[in-house]
Amino acid sequence: MVRAGVTVERLTLAAAELADDVGFDNVTVAALARRFGVKEASLYSHIKNARDLKTRVALLALAELADQVAAAVAGRAGKDALVAFAGAYRDYAKRHPGRYAAARMKLDLETAAMSAAGRHAEMTRAILRGYELSDPDQTDAVRMLGSVFHGYVSLETAGAFQHHPREVEASWSRTLDALDSVLQNWPPA
Amino acid sequence: MVRAGVTVERLTLAAAELADDVGFDNVTVAALARRFGVKEASLYSHIKNARDLKTRVALLALAELADQVAAAVAGRAGKDALVAFAGAYRDYAKRHPGRYAAARMKLDLETAAMSAAGRHAEMTRAILRGYELSDPDQTDAVRMLGSVFHGYVSLETAGAFQHHPREVEASWSRTLDALDSVLQNWPPA
DNA sequence: CTAGTCTTCCTAATAGACTTAGGCAAACGT
DNA sequence: ACGTTTGCCTAAGTCTATTAGGAAGACTAG
Numbered sequence: 001m002v003r004a005g006v007t008v009e010r011l012t013l014a015a016a017e018l019a020d021d022v023g024f025d026n027v028t029v030a031a032l033a034r035r036f037g038v039k040e041a042s043l044y045s046h047i048k049n050a051r052d053l054k055t056r057v058a059l060l061a062l063a064e065l066a067d068q069v070a071a072a073v074a075g076r077a078g079k080d081a082l083v084a085f086a087g088a089y090r091d092y093a094k095r096h097p098g099r100y101a102a103a104r105m106k107l108d109l110e111t112a113a114m115s116a117a118g119r120h121a122e123m124t125r126a127i128l129r130g131y132e133l134s135d136p137d138q139t140d141a142v143r144m145l146g147s148v149f150h151g152y153v154s155l156e157t158a159g160a161f162q163h164h165p166r167e168v169e170a171s172w173s174r175t176l177d178a179l180d181s182v183l184q185n186w187p188p189a
Numbered sequence: 190m191v192r193a194g195v196t197v198e199r200l201t202l203a204a205a206e207l208a209d210d211v212g213f214d215n216v217t218v219a220a221l222a223r224r225f226g227v228k229e230a231s232l233y234s235h236i237k238n239a240r241d242l243k244t245r246v247a248l249l250a251l252a253e254l255a256d257q258v259a260a261a262v263a264g265r266a267g268k269d270a271l272v273a274f275a276g277a278y279r280d281y282a283k284r285h286p287g288r289y290a291a292a293r294m295k296l297d298l299e300t301a302a303m304s305a306a307g308r309h310a311e312m313t314r315a316i317l318r319g320y321e322l323s324d325p326d327q328t329d330a331v332r333m334l335g336s337v338f339h340g341y342v343s344l345e346t347a348g349a350f351q352h353h354p355r356e357v358e359a360s361w362s363r364t365l366d367a368l369d370s371v372l373q374n375w376p377p378a
Numbered sequence: 379c380t381a382g383t384c385t386t387c388c389t390a391a392t393a394g395a396c397t398t399a400g401g402c403a404a405a406c407g408t
Numbered sequence: 409a410c411g412t413t414t415g416c417c418t419a420a421g422t423c424t425a426t427t428a429g430g431a432a433g434a435c436t437a438g
Binding site: 025104105106107109112113117118121136137139140141143144146147148150151152154158159160161162163164166170174175177178181182185186189 | 214293294295296298301302306307310325326328329330332333335336337338339340341343344347348349350351352353355359360363364366367368369370371374375376378
Binding site: 192217218219220229230233238239 | 394395396397398399404405
């Protein structure tokens with residue numbers, strides 16, 4: 001038996017590609033083994049179990065997404081930065097639907113702490129430096145921005161916006177206008 | 190063999206309860222059969238397959254959610270209506286996490302057309318009657334509101350807001366303030 | 379270089395889940 | 409009371425996840 005050269009890294013990457021192809025829910029140990037031309041049981045030398053595999057994909061996706069967003073935001077401020085952030089986020093989700101689904105998987109606290117989720121929060125906060133928001137408001141705004149980005153992408157992906165002729169792109173753009181506007185005029189408590 | 194009195198309706202309801210207990214992803218034909226004290230194969234006299242079952246739960250959840258929201262919004266207008274809508278939506282998702290997950294399942298177009306999804310859109314539009322928005326803007330606002338509500342609930346449920354001490358309740362309230370504010374001052378194109 | 383160890387992959391086996399086919403008996407309509 | 413429909417069963421095939429134990433390639437110390 002010639003060794004197939006399976007490593008955790010290659011497995012994770014292949015699982016991510018598989019997720020983008022067939023959906024994160026359909027990422028299966030069996031399918032992955034097929035893709036590598038080895039038996040299913042062999043993969044258990046590299047991963048703990050199916051959940052472990054999915055978690056690794058989630059961590060990969062969170063890191064990739066953070067990288068993309070960081071690159072897009074670099075050197076921008078204010079509304080420019082907001083639009084760049086949101087665009088990079090949505091682009092990633094559309095290009096990598098399976099990975100994006102993975103990124104939204106519920107992680108246990110320790111795993112979440114080791115993930116790039118912290119970078120996401122930091123970057124969102126960085127966006128808000130272009131607007132004058134002090135701390136409790138800032139946190140609220142971070143949560144609102146995260147909700148809009150994830151919610152929009154999630155609904156769009158689920159086809160929830162297909163029932164109306166209005167361009168999804170246009171609504172996205174106007175939504176960002178609205179966010180910029182409300183961040184500039186954040187209502188007092 | 191005494192008949193167990195299984196009907197599609199009872200199956201769907203039990204599946205919904207099961208979903209709230211163990212998560213929508215863990216709703217399984219086998220578990221449902223156990224709950225009714227019949228063999229798995231017997232359920233196939235009532236449902237087409239596992240996907241059919243899940244779709245029925247989704248339709249149930251969409252209808253229930255629409256009812257709750259409708260009841261909450263009745264007789265209110267403006268920000269009052271907005272807050273009531275959002276509160277009912279979030280409450281339902283928290284009380285029935287499995288059903289809520291079901292409601293967010295991707296449905297094929299014909300099924301979606303027969304669902305209560307249309308009522309959701311109508312009700313959201315109704316909220317906007319309290320604000321002066323004409324048609325392309327209105328659609329954009331409907332999409333934004335849907336995104337915020339779903340996104341917030343989704344992130345909150347996934348535990349994404351647990352890493353910061355700020356009260357989730359407070360952020361929610363301020364997010365609604367922000368939405369009200371931006372709907373009142375919708376930026377021009 | 380060789381002996382021992384570690385690692386990767388295999389076979390074999392179990393268990394849970396989905397689904398179809400075919401049969402029996404209860405419930406229902408006439 | 410009789411025939412049809414319908415609910416539930418057994419049996420069986422498929423797929424996935426996972427564990428145990430074995431064989432042989434790959435590395436490592438002497």
